[in-house]
Amino acid sequence: MTKTAAAKAKPRFARVDADLRRQMLIEAAIRCLAEGGIAAFTVDRISREANVSRGLINHHFDGISGLLIEVYEAMTQSMLAAGRETLFFEGGPEERLTAVIDTMFRAPMFSKSSLRAWLALWGEVATNPRLKASHRKSYDAYRRAIGDALSEIAKARKVKLDAEALAMTVIALIDGLWIEWCLDSSVVDRDSARAAVYAVLEARLGPLKR
Numbered sequence: 333m334t335k336t337a338a339a340k341a342k343p344r345f346a347r348v349d350a351d352l353r354r355q356m357l358i359e360a361a362i363r364c365l366a367e368g369g370i371a372a373f374t375v376d377r378i379s380r381e382a383n384v385s386r387g388l389i390n391h392h393f394d395g396i397s398g399l400l401i402e403v404y405e406a407m408t409q410s411m412l413a414a415g416r417e418t419l420f421f422e423g424g425p426e427e428r429l430t431a432v433i434d435t436m437f438r439a440p441m442f443s444k445s446s447l448r449a450w451l452a453l454w455g456e457v458a459t460n461p462r463l464k465a466s467h468r469k470s471y472d473a474y475r476r477a478i479g480d481a482l483s484e485i486a487k488a489r490k491v492k493l494d495a496e497a498l499a500m501t502v503i504a505l506i507d508g509l510w511i512e513w514c515l516d517s518s519v520v521d522r523d524s525a526r527a528a529v530y531a532v533l534e535a536r537l538g539p540l541k542r
Contacts, residue, residue, distance in 0.1 A: 354392045354402075356382050361403045365452040366445040373400065373452070401462050404453050408470040411441060425484035426541055429533070432478065436506050437526045447514040475499045485537055493536050505529055 360382035364372040375396055379386045393399040423431070440446055457467045479499035486493050509525040520528075534540055 350392065353384070353388065357384065357389060357392060357399065358403055358406050361399055362407065362449050363445075365403070365449040367448075369448065370452045370455060397460070397462070400453075400456065400460070401466055404463055404466050405470075407446075407449065407453070408466075425481040425488075429478065429481040429485065430540055430542055432481075433506075433526060433529050436510075437522050437529075442510070442513075442522060444514055444517075447510050451511065451514065471503075475503060478502060482533075482537070489538060491537060498533075498536060501532065502529060505532060 357378065361373065361378045364374075364377050364381055368377070373396070375386050375389050378389065378396075378399070382388075389396060389399055393402060435441060453463070457464050475496065476499075479495045482493070482498050483495035485491075486495060506525075506529060509520055509528060512520045513522075513525060530540060530542065
């Protein structure tokens with residue numbers, strides 16, 4: 333058989349299960365975001381990264397915009413899974429709170445590839461109504477979980493505080509430290525970022541288990 337005939341006989345793209353193909357496209361899209369930001373989130377680049385034909389994005393998702401929503405939700409679920417046994421499941425409020433801080437400042441969450449992908453997505457939230465709705469849903473659940481833990485700790489220690497406001501402050505601080513580390517890791521590292529969050533919490537609640 334000639335090379336030409338062999339090339340024609342061999343399919344360019346492998347046939348795989350639909351769910352696996354969707355997951356491959358989501359993972360490829362996340363890699364594109366991490367490497368090139370939102371400018372790299374294109375049908376051509378994602379298709380090349382996943383080694384699939386361009387039409388499969390429309391076939392498996394509601395176009396490139398639908399894939400963007402799926403990527404955001406997949407990354408959110410990954411974040412929740414990283415802290416599932418700490419913040420969102422059993423354990424005392426202090427243990428849950430301190431555990432989620434540790435989760436946020438270690439891999440896979442605290443990695444530059446993850447942060448670059450999150451930065452690209454956050455930049456789209458303000459202008460994409462569907463992405464904004466997905467973000468609000470996940471953010472509200474995250475804030476409530478932290479707020480509940482803070483409220484329980486404050487009640488046990490007889491400390492008066494606005495648990496929801498402090499939860500918002502903690503989330504904003506974590507996000508800001510992520511960004512600072514991603515921009516210049518010589519300015520802030522994992523240990524100093526973690527310590528900064530504890531400093532804010534302990535100023536209001538007193539010493540926490542670490």
